[in-house]
Amino acid sequence: xxxxxxxxxxxxxxxxxxxxxxxxxxxxxxxxxxxxxxxxxxxxxxxxxxxxxxxxxxxxxxxxxxxxxxxxxxxxxxxxxxxxxxxxxxxxxxxxxxxxxxxxxxxxxxxxxxxxxxxxxxxxxxxxxxxxxxxxxxxxxxxxxxxxxxxxxxxxxxxxxxxxxxxxxxxxxxxxxxxxxxxxxxxxxxxxxxxxxxxxxxxxxxxxxxxxxxxxxxxxxxxxxxxxxxxxxxxxxxxxxxxxxxxxxxxxxxxxxxxxxxxxxxxxxxxxxxxxxxxxxxxxxxxxxxxxxxxxxxxxxxxxxxxxxxxxxxxxxxxxxxxxxxxxxxxxxxxxxxxxxxxxxxxxxxxxxxxxxxxxxxxxxxxxxxxxxxxxxxxxxxxxxxxxxxxxxxxxxxxxxxxxxxxxxxxxxxxxxxxxxxxxxxxxxxxxxxxxxxxxxxxxxxxxxxxxxxxxxxxxxxxxxxxxxxxxxx
Numbered sequence: 001x002x003x004x005x006x007x008x009x010x011x012x013x014x015x016x017x018x019x020x021x022x023x024x025x026x027x028x029x030x031x032x033x034x035x036x037x038x039x040x041x042x043x044x045x046x047x048x049x050x051x052x053x054x055x056x057x058x059x060x061x062x063x064x065x066x067x068x069x070x071x072x073x074x075x076x077x078x079x080x081x082x083x084x085x086x087x088x089x090x091x092x093x094x095x096x097x098x099x100x101x102x103x104x105x106x107x108x109x110x111x112x113x114x115x116x117x118x119x120x121x122x123x124x125x126x127x128x129x130x131x132x133x134x135x136x137x138x139x140x141x142x143x144x145x146x147x148x149x150x151x152x153x154x155x156x157x158x159x160x161x162x163x164x165x166x167x168x169x170x171x172x173x174x175x176x177x178x179x180x181x182x183x184x185x186x187x188x189x190x191x192x193x194x195x196x197x198x199x200x201x202x203x204x205x206x207x208x209x210x211x212x213x214x215x216x217x218x219x220x221x222x223x224x225x226x227x228x229x230x231x232x233x234x235x236x237x238x239x240x241x242x243x244x245x246x247x248x249x250x251x252x253x254x255x256x257x258x259x260x261x262x263x264x265x266x267x268x269x270x271x272x273x274x275x276x277x278x279x280x281x282x283x284x285x286x287x288x289x290x291x292x293x294x295x296x297x298x299x300x301x302x303x304x305x306x307x308x309x310x311x312x313x314x315x316x317x318x319x320x321x322x323x324x325x326x327x328x329x330x331x332x333x334x335x336x337x338x339x340x341x342x343x344x345x346x347x348x349x350x351x352x353x354x355x356x357x358x359x360x361x362x363x364x365x366x367x368x369x370x371x372x373x374x375x376x377x378x379x380x381x382x383x384x385x386x387x388x389x390x391x392x393x394x395x396x397x398x399x400x401x402x403x404x405x406x407x408x409x410x411x412x413x414x415x416x417x418x419x420x421x422x423x424x425x426x427x428x429x430x431x432x433x434x435x436x437x438x439x440x441x442x443x444x445x446x447x448x449x450x451x452x453x454x455x456x457x458x459x460x461x462x463x464x465x466x467x468x469x470x471x472x473x474x
Contacts (some may be wrong), residue, residue, distance in 0.1 A: 005068075005070075005071050005414060005415050005416070006024055006067075006068055006069060006071055006326065006414065006416075007067060007069060007386065007387075007417040007418070008414070008415040009386060009391055009412070009413070009414050010023075010256075010391075010411065010413040010414065010415065010427050011390065011391065011410075011411075011412045012411045013145055014409055015077070015336050015340075016332060016390065019332065019335065019336060019339065019382050019386075020382055020386050021199070021384075021385060021410050022377070023064075023315055023375075023379045023382040023383050024068070024383075026373060026375055026379070027045060027065075027068075027072055027375060027379065028214065029125070030045055030046045030047050030375055030429045030468070031043055031044075032044055032045075032046040032181070033070060033255055034076070034080070036296070037098065037099055037100065038053075038095070038096065038097055038098060038099060038100035038174070039080070039083065039084075039100040040053065040076065040077065040080045040100070041076060041079075041083075041409035042075075042076025042077075042079075043073070043076055043077075043082075044058070044073070044077040044080070045061045045375060045376070046060075046071055046375070047345065047371070047374055047375050048368065048371055048375065048439075049368075049377065050097055050098055051096070051097055051098075052094035052095060052097060052103050053077070053080060053095045053096075053097060053100075054094050054113070054201050055081050055091065055092070055093050055094075055113050056093065056113045056114050056167055057376040058077045058078060058080075058081065058131070058225045058376075059078070059116040059119075059120045060062050060116075060306055060309075061077065061376045061426065062072060062074035062077070062078055062120050062123075062124070062197060062376070062381070063120065063123065063309075063380060063384050064379045064383035064384040065465075066124065066127040066128070066384075066415075067383055067384065067387055068077075068122060068156070069417070069418040069423075070128075070170055073177055074124070074313075075124070075133075077406050078097075078120065079107075081117075082096075082137060082140045084100070085140055085143065085144065088147055088365060089147030090102070090110075090111075090147050091144050091147075092110075092111030093108065093111040093112060093113035093122050093165070094111060100280075105164065107162055107164040108162050108164035108165055109162075110151075110423075111167050112148075112152070112161050112162065112163075112164075112165035112180060112182075113167065113276065114149065114165070114166060114167060114181070114185045114300075115144075115145070115185055115186060115189045115265065115281025116185065116188075116189065116309075117141050117189070118141055118188075118190075118192040118193040118196060118402050119146065119189060119192045119194065120147075120402055121133075121134060121137060121192075122192045122196055122199075125196075125199060125299065125396065125398065126395070126396045126397060126399075127306065127395065127396045127397060128397060129397035129420050131199065131398070132380075133248040134151070134196055134199060134200060134412070135200060138196065138200070138202075138205070138414050141187060141193070142193075142205070143251055145163070145189065145190075146373070148186070149212070149295045149397065154178075154179075154221060156207075156217050156223065156239060157215055157216065158176065158178045158183050158216075158220070158223065158224075158235070159179075159182055159183050161175050161179060161180055163176050163179055163180050163299045165179075166179050166181050166182050167184060167246060168181070168246070168248065168284065168299050169295070169298050169299030169302075169364065169366060169369065170298035170299055170364040170366070171183070171244075171284060171285060171291065171298075171299050171300055171445070172244070172291050174236060174245070175234075175237075175242055176234040176235070176236065176242060176354035177233055177234075177236055177237045178224075178234065178235040178236075178239070179233060179248070180220070180224050180233060180234050180235075180246065180248060180251070180252070181234050181248030181251050181414075182245065182365065183216060183219075183220055183224070183253050184220060184232070184249070184251030184252040184254070184257060184310070185251050185255075186216060186250075186357070187213055187217055187220065187251075187252075187255035187257060188210045188251060188255045188300075189215045190210075190212040190213035190216060191209075191255055191256065191341065193205070193209035194206045194207075194209040194210040194213060194270070195296070197209060198349070199402035205217050210447050211270070213255075216255075217255070217256075217257050220232065220252060221257060223239055223257075224241065225262065225280065226243075229243070229245075230262065230265040230266075231245055231249060231265075231266065232249040232252050232258075232399075233245075233246075234246070238382060243274065244285065244286075244289055245276075245281065245285065245288075245289060246284065246286075247270070247276060247284050247285070247287035247307045247310075247311065247342065248284075248307070248310075249266075250266070250270075250282075250311045250314050251308075251310055251314075251441060252266075252309055252312055252314075253266065253311075253318065253344075254312025254314040254317065254318055255314070256317055257297065258407075260318070260440075263264055263318045267318065267320060267323070270282060270315075270323075270327075272425050273287075273322070273446065274287055274289060275287060276356035278303070278319060278356055279330065279355070279356055279357075280303050280330060280331060280333075280334040280353055280354065280355050280356070281303070281308065281311070281327040281330060281331060281354040281355075282303060282307060282327070282355075283296075283302065283309050284299050284300065284301060284302055284303070284304060284305055284306060284307060284424075285300055285301055289300070289356070294356070295362065296354055296355070296362065296368060297361060297362045297363075297364050298361060298362075298363070298364025298365075299352070299361075299364070300364075301355060301361070302352040302353065302355070302361040302370070303331070303334070303352060303353045304351070304352045304356065304377065305344055305352075305356050305377040305378060305380050305381045306353075306376075306377055308327065308328070308331050308379060308381060308385070309312055309380050309381065309384070309385060309392055310329070311312070311324075312324045312327060312328055312385060312389060315327075316389075317418050321389075321392075321405050321407070321452060322377075322407045323450060325389045325390065325392065326387045326409060328381065328385045328386075328390055329361065329380060329390060329396040331353075332381060332382070333357060334353050334354075335349055335353070335360035335378070335381065335382070336420055336431070338350060338353070338358060338359065338360065339436075341358075348373055348383075349373055349378045350368040350370045350371070350372060350374065350378070351369065351371040351372075351377050351378075352376035352377075353367070353369040387414065390412075391412050391414060392405045392406045392411065392412075393414060393417075393426070395417065395419060397420045398420075399446070400419065400444070400445040400446060400468050401445065401446045401447075401448065402424065402426065402445060402446070402448070403448045403450070404417070404426065404447070404449045404450070405407050405450045405452070406428075406449075406450070406451055406452070407451075407452045407453055408451065408452070408454070409428055409430075409435045409451060409454075409471060410428070410452040411427075411428065411429050411430070412427065412428060413425070413426045413428055414426055414427070414437075415427070419441075420439060420443075421442075421443075422442045422443040422445065423425050423439065423441075423442060424439070424441045424442075424462075425440040426438075426439050426447070427437070433470055434471060434472045435466060435468055435470070435472070436469070436471070436472040437449065437469050437471065438463050438466070438467075438468045439466070439467050439468065439469075440466045440467075441462055441464055441465070442464055443464050444461060444462065444464060445461075445462050446457070446459060446460070446461055446464045447460050447461075448460075448461070449474070451471070454471075456471070459472045462465075
């Protein structure tokens with residue numbers, strides 16, 4: 001394959017660049033063609049001996065495939081799930097790779113999963129700029145959301161679903177009836193659905209989902225927030241809080257549910273080395289909980305990349321860019337430790353990691369956990385978070401804007417990133433005149449740089465061709 005169309009990153013640590021490049025090689029190896037039997041028209045990202053198409057993993061994959069400049073389109077594997085929608089609006093978590101039929105389990109009889117479609121489609125729009133797609137898929141997304149609401153939202157305004165829908169493995173949640181992560185994720189979905197309504201100038205759609213969002217926000221704050229422990233918890237059948245601190249509670253920050261006062265306390269927990277502030281951030285349960293063991297087994301205490309993603313994106317919502325970036329870098333170093341172990345040992349990347357030392361958790365008996373080279377989890381960090389948080393770029397194609405947030409100037413950047421049929425290159429380096437940012441573009445776009453340490457922020461129109469700017473003169 002000619003990999004030239006895929007954007008390249010520039011970073012002062014070559015190991016990070018190599019891991020990013022290798023991730024695209026792995027994607028090429030696992031890029032498969034759908035079949036007439038399973039009904040997937042186009043390609044999808046496979047992994048290991050994949051037996052089902054999983055909605056949650058497909059949504060995670062789309063968040064980094066967005067950055068392939070359409071070499072690896074994320075659309076077909078998401079569209080597959082829309083094509084399987086039932087008349088009542090249901091879309092199931094898993095479908096057979098062999099014949100495309102829904103796959104159910106005894107602990108998840110309705111085939112539910114963390115809902116992310118509105119979140120994903122919002123980012124499709126900003127990375128690819130296709131408003132026509134939004135108009136076409138909104139009816140299916142709305143019907144799916146309504147099915148979830150009509151069947152699983154109770155009189156208290158919260159969703160009661162099996163914990164198997166939350167993809168948290170062996171974490172002891174037997175008494176949970178109202179999972180905090182699922183409910184907060186539904187709030188995320190409603191919030192981004194309202195944004196989509198705004199994009200389409202559909203006031204009725206926007207109002208409907210803003211109303212649902214504020215309903216969920218109020219219920220989660222009223223019932224799931226514990227004022228003594230200052231944290232959000234699962235609820236049992238009697239709406240009593242279950243005192244197990246889950247990293248999944250940070251879906252609430254991604255949903256912008258806590259006010260600033262609550263968020264400050266939640267962020268303190270992420271920095272506390274006895275709670276979630278492990279050397280490799282962030283364990284799935286707090287390190288002071290009874291189910292956390294030094295010899296991590298299964299999900300109990302494991303560091304799962306998708307949880308890192310959720311926490312980091314939540315931190316960004318509350319202006320914690322520097323801490324978020326530091327956590328991503330720490331997590332990547334642990335990935336590199338397992339990929340590049342001692343001599344004469346073959347390394348790899350994994351579905352989950354240990355929080356306090358290098359290595360992976362022991363299996364809890366679940367099929368294949370932790371999976372080797374589980375790309376929906378791995379590449380979420382090595383590509384999406386590498387571009388968005390390590391390099392620090394936020395790109396919006398319809399607005400023709402690139403926002404670059406960095407704690408301090410370092411040698412880094414990106415080359416040949418697609419911005420609506422316009423390949424752009426941005427990098428910073430130091431020369432005799434000081435720190436300089438060099439830019440290259442085929443068409444006009446608007447560039448904002450924010451250097452947190454120096455309290456500098458500037459927005460400039462970048463013309464076609466090559467140009468540069470000296471930071472000292474901003």
